[in-house]
Amino acid sequence: MDFDHLWAELAPVGRDPDSGGYHRHAWNAADAEARAWFTDAARARDLDVRTDRNGNLWAWWGEPAPGAVATGSHLDSVPDGGAFDGPLGVASALAAVDVLRERGLTPDRPLALAVFVEEEGGRFGVPCLGIRLTAGEIDPDRVRALTDADGTTWAEAMARAGLDPAALGPDPHTLGLLDAFVELHVEQGRHLADTPHAVAAASTVWPHGRWRLDLTGRADHAGTTRLEDRADPMLPFARTVLAARESAAAHDARATVGKVRAVPNGTNAIASRVSGWLDARAADRSTLEAVVAGVRGEAERSAAEHGVELRVAQESDTPVVEFPHALRDRVAAVLERRAPEPGVPVLPTGAGHDAAVLAAHVPTAMLYVRNPTGVSHSPHEWADPEDCHVGVTALADVLQDLLER
Ligand code: GLV
Ligand code: MN
Ligand code: MN
Ligand code: MN
Numbered sequence: 537m538d539f540d541h542l543w544a545e546l547a548p549v550g551r552d553p554d555s556g557g558y559h560r561h562a563w564n565a566a567d568a569e570a571r572a573w574f575t576d577a578a579r580a581r582d583l584d585v586r587t588d589r590n591g592n593l594w595a596w597w598g599e600p601a602p603g604a605v606a607t608g609s610h611l612d613s614v615p616d617g618g619a620f621d622g623p624l625g626v627a628s629a630l631a632a633v634d635v636l637r638e639r640g641l642t643p644d645r646p647l648a649l650a651v652f653v654e655e656e657g658g659r660f661g662v663p664c665l666g667i668r669l670t671a672g673e674i675d676p677d678r679v680r681a682l683t684d685a686d687g688t689t690w691a692e693a694m695a696r697a698g699l700d701p702a703a704l705g706p707d708p709h710t711l712g713l714l715d716a717f718v719e720l721h722v723e724q725g726r727h728l729a730d731t732p733h734a735v736a737a738a739s740t741v742w743p744h745g746r747w748r749l750d751l752t753g754r755a756d757h758a759g760t761t762r763l764e765d766r767a768d769p770m771l772p773f774a775r776t777v778l779a780a781r782e783s784a785a786a787h788d789a790r791a792t793v794g795k796v797r798a799v800p801n802g803t804n805a806i807a808s809r810v811s812g813w814l815d816a817r818a819a820d821r822s823t824l825e826a827v828v829a830g831v832r833g834e835a836e837r838s839a840a841e842h843g844v845e846l847r848v849a850q851e852s853d854t855p856v857v858e859f860p861h862a863l864r865d866r867v868a869a870v871l872e873r874r875a876p877e878p879g880v881p882v883l884p885t886g887a888g889h890d891a892a893v894l895a896a897h898v899p900t901a902m903l904y905v906r907n908p909t910g911v912s913h914s915p916h917e918w919a920d921p922e923d924c925h926v927g928v929t930a931l932a933d934v935l936q937d938l939l940e941r
Contacts, residue, residue, distance in 0.1 A: 539631035539928050540921070546573055546627055547619055557616030557915035561659035561684075562591075562666075563693035570611040570623075574651050577630050581637075583649065588710060589703040590669040591653045591694065597633060598646035604713045605643075605938045606898075607632065607931065608650030609721060610666075610890060614658045618917025620722035624905060626651055628720045628928045635932035636939075643939040648714070652890040659684045659693075661746070661813075662852045667890045671897050672706030679704060711897050716863060716938050719891035720903045720931045722919050726910035727883050734926040736881040737868045738902035741857040741892040743824050744817035748851050749776060749835055753844040755800065755808035766806055770798070772838035772846070773810040776831060780814060783830030789818035790886055791827055813851075817886045821856060857892040860899050867901045870933050874926075887912070903930055 550558045550566025560566040571593060578585045578595035585595045594600075609625025629649040636643070653666030660682040668674040680691040680701050691701035728736055751769035777793045784791035795813040814831060818824035832848060839846040864882065871880045883904060891900045905919050905927035919927075 538634050539627060539924060542577060542627045542630055543924070545577075546570065546623055549573060550613070551619070552616065555616050555915050558613035558619065559615060560611060560613045560617075561656075562612060562654035562690070563697040564659070567612060568697060571651065574611065574626060574630075578649060581630065581633055583633070587699070588670060588707050589705055590666050590707070591697075591699050592666045592670055593651040594710065595649040596646055597648075598643060600648070600710070600713055601646050602713050603715050604646040604648055605935060606648040606650050606714050606717045607719065607935060608648075608652065608890075609719050610652045610655035612654050612656050612658060614656045614913045616915060617656065617658070617913055618722075618911075618915060620907075620917050620919050621724070621912055622655060622721075624722050624919060624924065624927070625720040628924070628931050631928040632932040632935055635928060636936060639932075639936070641936060641939070645715070645939050646713075647935065647939060650717075655890050657746070657852070660690050663746075663854070663888055664890055664893045665690075667893045669704055670707045671711065671893055672708065673893065673896075676704035711894075714898045717891060717894050717898045717900045718867070718903065718931065718934055718938070719889060719900070720905065720927055721889060722912065722917065723883070723904040723907040724885065724887045724910070724912035725907070727881060728904065728906035729908055729910060731881065732876040733881055734906045734923040735871055735930045736883050736904045737864055737871060738859055738885065738891075738904060739864065739882045740859070740884040741854075741889060742817045742819055742884070742886045743821050743854060743856040744815070744886070744888060745824070745828070745853045746851045747814040747816070747828065748811060748849045749773075749814060750809060750811045750847045751835075751839055751844050752809045752847075753807065753842070756806045758804040758806060761806060767843040768806045769810040769839075769842070769844045770807050771842050772835060772844050773812055775838035776812065776835040779831045779834030780816070783827045783834075784816070786830065787818060787823050787827050789816070789823055789827045791816040791831060819884075854888055854892065857895045859891075859895060859901055863899045863901045866937065867903065867934050870937050871903070871930055874930065874933070901934075903927065903934065
Protein backbone atom coordinates (compact mmCIF):
# COMPACT_ATOMS: atom_id res chain seq x y z
CA MET A 537 0.00 0.00 0.00
CA ASP A 538 1.30 3.39 -1.01
CA PHE A 539 -0.81 5.63 1.20
CA ASP A 540 2.07 7.33 3.04
CA HIS A 541 3.82 8.15 -0.20
CA LEU A 542 0.63 9.53 -1.78
CA TRP A 543 -0.08 11.59 1.32
CA ALA A 544 3.44 12.99 1.44
CA GLU A 545 3.05 14.19 -2.15
CA LEU A 546 -0.40 15.67 -1.73
CA ALA A 547 -0.19 17.26 1.73
CA PRO A 548 2.00 20.27 0.73
CA VAL A 549 -0.21 21.24 -2.23
CA GLY A 550 -1.89 24.56 -1.44
CA ARG A 551 -0.88 24.58 2.23
CA ASP A 552 -0.45 28.04 3.76
CA PRO A 553 2.99 28.07 5.42
CA ASP A 554 1.77 30.36 8.21
CA SER A 555 -1.55 28.83 9.26
CA GLY A 556 -0.96 25.29 8.00
CA GLY A 557 -4.40 25.49 6.38
CA TYR A 558 -5.39 24.97 2.75
CA HIS A 559 -6.85 27.28 0.12
CA ARG A 560 -7.72 24.82 -2.60
CA HIS A 561 -10.76 26.10 -4.47
CA ALA A 562 -12.24 25.37 -7.87
CA TRP A 563 -9.92 26.36 -10.69
CA ASN A 564 -7.24 28.09 -8.61
CA ALA A 565 -3.56 27.19 -8.87
CA ALA A 566 -3.56 24.86 -5.85
CA ASP A 567 -6.61 23.06 -7.24
CA ALA A 568 -4.84 22.62 -10.59
CA GLU A 569 -1.79 21.22 -8.83
CA ALA A 570 -3.90 18.80 -6.79
CA ARG A 571 -5.78 17.67 -9.89
CA ALA A 572 -2.48 17.13 -11.71
CA TRP A 573 -1.23 15.10 -8.75
CA PHE A 574 -4.32 12.86 -8.93
CA THR A 575 -4.02 12.46 -12.70
CA ASP A 576 -0.35 11.45 -12.44
CA ALA A 577 -0.97 9.07 -9.54
CA ALA A 578 -3.87 7.42 -11.37
CA ARG A 579 -1.92 7.09 -14.63
CA ALA A 580 1.02 5.61 -12.71
CA ARG A 581 -1.49 2.89 -11.72
CA ASP A 582 -2.54 2.38 -15.36
CA LEU A 583 -5.94 3.90 -14.74
CA ASP A 584 -7.64 5.71 -17.62
CA VAL A 585 -8.28 9.29 -16.47
CA ARG A 586 -11.20 11.17 -18.02
CA THR A 587 -12.52 14.66 -17.30
CA ASP A 588 -16.29 14.96 -17.50
CA ARG A 589 -18.11 17.97 -18.93
CA ASN A 590 -18.17 19.60 -15.49
CA GLY A 591 -14.49 19.10 -14.71
CA ASN A 592 -14.91 16.14 -12.37
CA LEU A 593 -12.13 13.56 -12.80
CA TRP A 594 -12.86 9.85 -13.25
CA ALA A 595 -10.01 7.33 -13.24
CA TRP A 596 -11.12 3.94 -14.54
CA TRP A 597 -9.71 0.54 -13.75
CA GLY A 598 -11.33 -1.43 -16.58
CA GLU A 599 -13.42 -0.07 -19.46
CA PRO A 600 -16.34 2.09 -18.28
CA ALA A 601 -19.39 -0.19 -18.41
CA PRO A 602 -22.64 -0.83 -16.57
CA GLY A 603 -22.26 -2.48 -13.17
CA ALA A 604 -19.31 -0.29 -12.21
CA VAL A 605 -18.35 0.51 -8.62
CA ALA A 606 -16.99 3.97 -7.78
CA THR A 607 -15.20 5.60 -4.88
CA GLY A 608 -13.69 9.04 -4.34
CA SER A 609 -14.19 12.44 -2.78
CA HIS A 610 -12.98 16.01 -3.38
CA LEU A 611 -9.64 17.84 -3.32
CA ASP A 612 -10.92 21.37 -2.63
CA SER A 613 -11.00 22.86 0.86
CA VAL A 614 -12.87 25.49 2.81
CA PRO A 615 -10.86 28.74 3.20
CA ASP A 616 -7.93 27.80 5.45
CA GLY A 617 -9.28 24.25 5.67
CA GLY A 618 -7.75 21.03 6.92
CA ALA A 619 -5.71 18.45 5.07
CA PHE A 620 -8.12 15.53 5.38
CA ASP A 621 -11.63 16.69 4.48
CA GLY A 622 -11.85 15.41 0.92
CA PRO A 623 -8.23 14.51 0.12
CA LEU A 624 -8.27 11.58 2.56
CA GLY A 625 -10.98 9.92 0.44
CA VAL A 626 -9.05 10.53 -2.78
CA ALA A 627 -5.66 9.31 -1.52
CA SER A 628 -7.36 6.33 0.14
CA ALA A 629 -9.08 5.43 -3.14
CA LEU A 630 -5.72 5.30 -4.94
CA ALA A 631 -4.12 3.33 -2.09
CA ALA A 632 -7.08 0.92 -2.06
CA VAL A 633 -6.37 0.12 -5.71
CA ASP A 634 -2.83 -0.81 -4.65
CA VAL A 635 -4.22 -3.07 -1.93
CA LEU A 636 -6.62 -4.80 -4.32
CA ARG A 637 -3.78 -5.38 -6.80
CA GLU A 638 -1.54 -6.75 -4.03
CA ARG A 639 -4.36 -9.16 -3.25
CA GLY A 640 -4.29 -10.27 -6.89
CA LEU A 641 -7.81 -9.06 -7.57
CA THR A 642 -8.72 -8.74 -11.25
CA PRO A 643 -12.24 -7.34 -11.05
CA ASP A 644 -14.92 -8.34 -13.56
CA ARG A 645 -16.61 -5.01 -12.97
CA PRO A 646 -14.95 -1.69 -13.66
CA LEU A 647 -13.87 0.47 -10.73
CA ALA A 648 -13.86 4.25 -11.01
CA LEU A 649 -12.05 6.71 -8.74
CA ALA A 650 -13.78 10.08 -8.77
CA VAL A 651 -12.64 13.59 -7.81
CA PHE A 652 -15.52 16.06 -7.63
CA VAL A 653 -15.06 19.79 -8.20
CA GLU A 654 -15.80 22.45 -5.53
CA GLU A 655 -17.46 20.31 -2.87
CA GLU A 656 -17.07 23.00 -0.22
CA GLY A 657 -18.31 25.96 -2.21
CA GLY A 658 -15.31 27.84 -0.81
CA ARG A 659 -14.87 30.02 -3.89
CA PHE A 660 -18.28 30.27 -5.58
CA GLY A 661 -20.53 29.89 -2.54
CA VAL A 662 -22.58 26.86 -3.51
CA PRO A 663 -21.38 23.44 -2.27
CA CYS A 664 -21.02 20.24 -4.31
CA LEU A 665 -21.09 22.08 -7.64
CA GLY A 666 -19.30 19.38 -9.66
CA ILE A 667 -21.57 16.54 -8.62
CA ARG A 668 -24.71 18.72 -8.65
CA LEU A 669 -24.00 19.57 -12.28
CA THR A 670 -23.29 15.96 -13.23
CA ALA A 671 -26.44 14.83 -11.44
CA GLY A 672 -28.52 17.50 -13.20
CA GLU A 673 -29.43 19.13 -9.91
CA ILE A 674 -28.34 22.68 -10.69
CA ASP A 675 -28.86 24.92 -13.71
CA PRO A 676 -25.59 25.23 -15.70
CA ASP A 677 -26.43 28.86 -16.53
CA ARG A 678 -26.60 29.65 -12.84
CA VAL A 679 -23.22 27.99 -12.23
CA ARG A 680 -21.52 29.74 -15.13
CA ALA A 681 -22.65 33.10 -13.70
CA LEU A 682 -21.62 32.48 -10.07
CA THR A 683 -18.91 34.91 -8.95
CA ASP A 684 -16.10 34.67 -6.45
CA ALA A 685 -15.05 37.43 -4.02
CA ASP A 686 -13.15 39.22 -6.81
CA GLY A 687 -16.07 39.14 -9.24
CA THR A 688 -14.57 36.41 -11.44
CA THR A 689 -17.30 34.17 -12.84
CA TRP A 690 -17.20 30.38 -12.75
CA ALA A 691 -17.18 30.45 -16.56
CA GLU A 692 -14.11 32.69 -16.66
CA ALA A 693 -12.26 30.68 -14.02
CA MET A 694 -13.05 27.35 -15.68
CA ALA A 695 -11.96 28.65 -19.09
CA ARG A 696 -8.68 29.89 -17.60
CA ALA A 697 -8.15 26.38 -16.24
CA GLY A 698 -8.37 25.13 -19.83
CA LEU A 699 -11.88 23.62 -19.72
CA ASP A 700 -14.96 24.63 -21.67
CA PRO A 701 -17.70 26.17 -19.51
CA ALA A 702 -20.17 25.87 -22.42
CA ALA A 703 -20.05 22.10 -21.90
CA LEU A 704 -21.51 22.15 -18.35
CA GLY A 705 -24.51 19.91 -17.80
CA PRO A 706 -25.84 16.57 -16.60
CA ASP A 707 -24.05 13.31 -17.31
CA PRO A 708 -26.67 10.60 -16.83
CA HIS A 709 -24.58 8.22 -18.93
CA THR A 710 -21.68 8.07 -16.46
CA LEU A 711 -23.96 7.96 -13.42
CA GLY A 712 -25.98 5.23 -15.13
CA LEU A 713 -22.89 3.01 -15.23
CA LEU A 714 -22.54 3.01 -11.44
CA ASP A 715 -24.03 0.24 -9.30
CA ALA A 716 -22.55 1.68 -6.10
CA PHE A 717 -20.56 4.66 -4.85
CA VAL A 718 -18.56 4.60 -1.60
CA GLU A 719 -16.91 7.73 -0.15
CA LEU A 720 -14.33 7.49 2.60
CA HIS A 721 -14.12 10.69 4.67
CA VAL A 722 -12.49 11.94 7.82
CA GLU A 723 -15.02 12.01 10.67
CA GLN A 724 -15.97 15.58 11.50
CA GLY A 725 -17.02 15.14 15.10
CA ARG A 726 -15.94 13.20 18.18
CA HIS A 727 -18.11 10.14 17.57
CA LEU A 728 -15.15 7.75 17.25
CA ALA A 729 -12.60 9.53 19.41
CA ASP A 730 -13.28 7.58 22.58
CA THR A 731 -14.11 4.25 20.97
CA PRO A 732 -11.86 1.39 19.87
CA HIS A 733 -13.13 1.86 16.31
CA ALA A 734 -10.98 3.61 13.72
CA VAL A 735 -13.64 3.31 11.01
CA ALA A 736 -17.43 3.69 10.99
CA ALA A 737 -20.23 3.59 8.44
CA ALA A 738 -22.64 6.45 7.70
CA SER A 739 -26.38 6.47 8.35
CA THR A 740 -27.79 9.91 7.49
CA VAL A 741 -26.82 13.42 6.48
CA TRP A 742 -28.80 16.25 8.03
CA PRO A 743 -30.69 18.58 5.69
CA HIS A 744 -28.88 21.90 5.39
CA GLY A 745 -28.69 25.12 3.44
CA ARG A 746 -27.01 28.47 2.96
CA TRP A 747 -28.70 31.87 2.98
CA ARG A 748 -27.27 35.25 2.05
CA LEU A 749 -28.54 38.24 4.03
CA ASP A 750 -27.90 41.72 2.68
CA LEU A 751 -28.55 44.55 5.13
CA THR A 752 -28.41 47.96 3.46
CA GLY A 753 -28.25 51.17 5.48
CA ARG A 754 -26.51 54.51 4.97
CA ALA A 755 -22.81 55.32 5.14
CA ASP A 756 -21.92 58.27 7.31
CA HIS A 757 -19.29 59.73 9.60
CA ALA A 758 -18.45 57.69 12.71
CA GLY A 759 -17.62 60.78 14.77
CA THR A 760 -20.26 63.30 13.81
CA THR A 761 -23.44 61.34 13.06
CA ARG A 762 -25.80 61.32 16.06
CA LEU A 763 -26.84 57.83 17.07
CA GLU A 764 -30.51 58.61 16.38
CA ASP A 765 -29.67 59.76 12.85
CA ARG A 766 -27.97 56.54 11.76
CA ALA A 767 -29.13 53.67 9.58
CA ASP A 768 -26.33 51.32 10.62
CA PRO A 769 -26.69 47.80 9.13
CA MET A 770 -24.06 46.45 11.52
CA LEU A 771 -26.60 46.60 14.37
CA PRO A 772 -29.28 44.32 12.88
CA PHE A 773 -26.45 42.14 11.57
CA ALA A 774 -25.14 41.66 15.12
CA ARG A 775 -28.66 40.80 16.34
CA THR A 776 -29.04 38.34 13.48
CA VAL A 777 -25.81 36.53 14.43
CA LEU A 778 -27.04 36.18 18.01
CA ALA A 779 -30.43 35.01 16.76
CA ALA A 780 -28.71 32.26 14.77
CA ARG A 781 -27.12 30.96 17.93
CA GLU A 782 -30.34 31.22 19.93
CA SER A 783 -32.54 29.68 17.27
CA ALA A 784 -30.15 26.74 16.81
CA ALA A 785 -29.95 26.20 20.57
CA ALA A 786 -33.74 26.27 20.89
CA HIS A 787 -34.08 23.52 18.27
CA ASP A 788 -31.05 21.35 19.09
CA ALA A 789 -29.69 22.25 15.64
CA ARG A 790 -26.78 24.21 14.15
CA ALA A 791 -26.66 27.71 12.71
CA THR A 792 -23.52 29.62 11.86
CA VAL A 793 -22.60 32.97 10.38
CA GLY A 794 -19.00 32.32 9.35
CA LYS A 795 -18.70 34.75 6.48
CA VAL A 796 -19.33 38.47 6.49
CA ARG A 797 -18.64 41.37 4.17
CA ALA A 798 -18.92 44.99 5.27
CA VAL A 799 -18.96 47.83 2.74
CA PRO A 800 -16.96 50.05 2.62
CA ASN A 801 -15.23 48.36 5.58
CA GLY A 802 -13.73 51.48 7.14
CA THR A 803 -13.12 51.95 10.84
CA ASN A 804 -14.36 55.55 10.91
CA ALA A 805 -17.38 55.13 8.63
CA ILE A 806 -20.78 53.66 9.37
CA ALA A 807 -21.18 50.74 6.94
CA SER A 808 -23.51 51.23 4.01
CA ARG A 809 -24.07 47.52 3.67
CA VAL A 810 -23.33 44.34 5.60
CA SER A 811 -23.75 40.94 3.95
CA GLY A 812 -23.68 37.81 6.06
CA TRP A 813 -24.01 34.17 5.10
CA LEU A 814 -26.05 31.85 7.29
CA ASP A 815 -25.34 28.11 7.30
CA ALA A 816 -28.11 26.16 9.03
CA ARG A 817 -28.53 22.42 9.63
CA ALA A 818 -30.92 20.23 11.59
CA ALA A 819 -31.92 16.60 11.91
CA ASP A 820 -35.07 17.06 9.82
CA ARG A 821 -36.58 19.51 7.36
CA SER A 822 -39.25 21.01 9.60
CA THR A 823 -36.73 21.71 12.37
CA LEU A 824 -34.42 23.32 9.84
CA GLU A 825 -37.26 25.53 8.62
CA ALA A 826 -38.05 26.55 12.20
CA VAL A 827 -34.40 27.44 12.87
CA VAL A 828 -34.21 29.63 9.76
CA ALA A 829 -37.59 31.23 10.44
CA GLY A 830 -36.31 32.24 13.88
CA VAL A 831 -33.22 33.89 12.40
CA ARG A 832 -35.17 35.61 9.65
CA GLY A 833 -37.76 36.90 12.06
CA GLU A 834 -35.12 38.61 14.20
CA ALA A 835 -33.29 39.93 11.11
CA GLU A 836 -36.55 41.51 9.85
CA ARG A 837 -37.46 42.94 13.25
CA SER A 838 -34.07 44.49 13.95
CA ALA A 839 -33.62 45.76 10.37
CA ALA A 840 -36.93 47.61 10.65
CA GLU A 841 -35.94 48.96 14.07
CA HIS A 842 -32.77 50.50 12.61
CA GLY A 843 -34.20 51.72 9.31
CA VAL A 844 -32.18 49.20 7.34
CA GLU A 845 -33.32 47.28 4.27
CA LEU A 846 -33.06 43.48 4.41
CA ARG A 847 -32.85 41.06 1.51
CA VAL A 848 -32.56 37.31 2.00
CA ALA A 849 -31.65 34.84 -0.75
CA GLN A 850 -31.23 31.10 -0.30
CA GLU A 851 -28.06 30.04 -2.11
CA SER A 852 -28.17 26.28 -1.59
CA ASP A 853 -30.46 23.60 -0.26
CA THR A 854 -29.54 20.00 0.52
CA PRO A 855 -32.28 17.59 1.57
CA VAL A 856 -31.95 14.99 4.29
CA VAL A 857 -30.16 11.88 3.05
CA GLU A 858 -30.63 8.43 4.43
CA PHE A 859 -28.05 6.13 2.88
CA PRO A 860 -29.76 2.96 1.58
CA HIS A 861 -29.99 0.36 4.31
CA ALA A 862 -29.02 -2.60 2.15
CA LEU A 863 -25.68 -1.09 1.12
CA ARG A 864 -24.98 0.42 4.52
CA ASP A 865 -25.65 -2.93 6.27
CA ARG A 866 -23.40 -4.65 3.78
CA VAL A 867 -20.62 -2.11 4.36
CA ALA A 868 -21.03 -2.40 8.13
CA ALA A 869 -20.83 -6.21 7.87
CA VAL A 870 -17.55 -5.94 5.94
CA LEU A 871 -16.14 -3.49 8.51
CA GLU A 872 -17.25 -5.79 11.30
CA ARG A 873 -14.82 -8.50 10.09
CA ARG A 874 -11.72 -6.52 11.10
CA ALA A 875 -13.27 -4.40 13.85
CA PRO A 876 -11.38 -4.43 17.17
CA GLU A 877 -14.63 -5.33 18.88
CA PRO A 878 -18.19 -5.99 17.68
CA GLY A 879 -20.48 -3.05 17.04
CA VAL A 880 -19.01 -0.88 14.30
CA PRO A 881 -20.68 2.55 14.75
CA VAL A 882 -23.14 3.73 12.10
CA LEU A 883 -23.15 7.52 12.33
CA PRO A 884 -25.34 10.44 11.33
CA THR A 885 -23.61 13.68 10.39
CA GLY A 886 -24.32 17.37 10.00
CA ALA A 887 -21.65 17.64 7.30
CA GLY A 888 -22.47 17.71 3.60
CA HIS A 889 -20.81 15.38 1.09
CA ASP A 890 -20.68 14.62 -2.62
CA ALA A 891 -21.98 11.16 -1.65
CA ALA A 892 -25.09 12.79 -0.21
CA VAL A 893 -25.88 14.39 -3.58
CA LEU A 894 -25.08 11.16 -5.43
CA ALA A 895 -27.33 9.17 -3.10
CA ALA A 896 -30.43 10.32 -5.00
CA HIS A 897 -29.04 8.70 -8.17
CA VAL A 898 -26.82 5.76 -7.20
CA PRO A 899 -26.79 3.41 -4.17
CA THR A 900 -24.28 5.17 -1.96
CA ALA A 901 -22.44 4.52 1.29
CA MET A 902 -19.79 6.30 3.35
CA LEU A 903 -16.95 5.29 5.66
CA TYR A 904 -15.69 7.65 8.35
CA VAL A 905 -12.12 7.54 9.66
CA ARG A 906 -11.58 8.50 13.30
CA ASN A 907 -10.73 12.11 14.08
CA PRO A 908 -9.10 12.29 17.52
CA THR A 909 -10.34 15.78 18.37
CA GLY A 910 -13.34 16.05 16.11
CA VAL A 911 -12.03 19.36 14.71
CA SER A 912 -12.70 19.91 11.01
CA HIS A 913 -12.80 22.78 8.49
CA SER A 914 -9.70 24.05 10.29
CA PRO A 915 -5.93 23.61 9.99
CA HIS A 916 -6.20 21.52 13.19
CA GLU A 917 -8.23 18.78 11.51
CA TRP A 918 -6.46 15.46 12.02
CA ALA A 919 -6.48 11.71 11.57
CA ASP A 920 -3.70 9.48 12.90
CA PRO A 921 -1.62 7.72 10.22
CA GLU A 922 -2.47 4.28 11.69
CA ASP A 923 -6.17 5.10 11.41
CA CYS A 924 -5.70 6.23 7.81
CA HIS A 925 -4.13 2.84 7.07
CA VAL A 926 -7.06 1.06 8.70
CA GLY A 927 -9.32 3.24 6.55
CA VAL A 928 -7.55 2.22 3.33
CA THR A 929 -7.81 -1.47 4.21
CA ALA A 930 -11.47 -1.04 5.12
CA LEU A 931 -12.17 0.74 1.84
CA ALA A 932 -10.34 -1.99 -0.08
CA ASP A 933 -12.41 -4.63 1.74
CA VAL A 934 -15.65 -2.86 0.89
CA LEU A 935 -14.67 -2.34 -2.76
CA GLN A 936 -13.58 -5.97 -3.10
CA ASP A 937 -16.88 -7.12 -1.65
CA LEU A 938 -18.79 -4.95 -4.15
CA LEU A 939 -16.60 -5.85 -7.12
CA GLU A 940 -16.85 -9.59 -6.50
CA ARG A 941 -20.57 -9.83 -5.90
C1 GLV B 1 -19.01 20.52 3.73
O1 GLV B 1 -18.15 19.84 4.20
C2 GLV B 1 -20.02 21.01 4.58
O2 GLV B 1 -20.61 20.21 5.29
O3 GLV B 1 -20.21 22.21 4.60
MN1 MN C 1 -15.99 19.91 4.29
MN1 MN D 1 -15.56 16.75 2.55
MN1 MN E 1 -18.24 18.14 2.95
